[in-house]
Amino acid sequence: MLGTNPPEPIHWAPLLLPGFVSAVFGLVGVIVGGWITNRNQAIERRNRRYTEQLRLYAELLSIRKVIRAKSLLREEFRGFAHKAKDEIGDDEFERFIKYSDDELRDELIPLYRKMLDHLVANMALAEPSTQQHFDKLVQYVEEWNRFLKGSLPAAIARQISTDQEKKLYPLYEDLQQQVDRLRQELVK
Secondary structure (H helix, E strand, O other): OOOOOOOOOOOHHHHHHHHHHHHHHHHHHHHHHHHHHHHHHHHHHHHHHHHHHHHHHHHHHHHHHHHHHHHHHHHHHHHHHHHOHHHHHHHHHHHHHHHHHHHHHHHHHHHHHHHHHHHHHOHHHOOHHHHOOHHHHHHHHHHHHHHHOOOOOHHHHHHHHHHHHHHOHHHHHHHHHHHHHHHHHHHO
């Protein structure tokens, strides 16, 4: 068999290379896509928690602000009433005192209870810095509960409530700090 050439070897590399390159890029695409998806899901979970925490803290802070506004107004009116006591007469002064006492019993102390109930119901969302003040809030509410049910003498209650309210100031500061922090985190 003269004149026949031996068969040419098949070069597999040019045939396989495009498929191999496509497979590698496909695998890299799946890995990068999976990483991006996982990252986005982690960010979404974190933001969902921040949003839930912000709802908790915003509710607690708004209750605190209502208590503060009403308390400041009560104090201001109390000062006016004591200065004008001789001018307004005993009946009007007694009505003023009764209104203030009723407001404390019917509005302010229930707001503290609401704050406590809300914190109890959402304790899993509260930061450790908030949880460390929990016992002070419980004590404050319990002291008022006892006083309002008549089991705590008024003289003792006045001294305790003044001291206990001051013990809540770090909680109030923490609530504001948490709201500020969570708002910043959600803006990022």
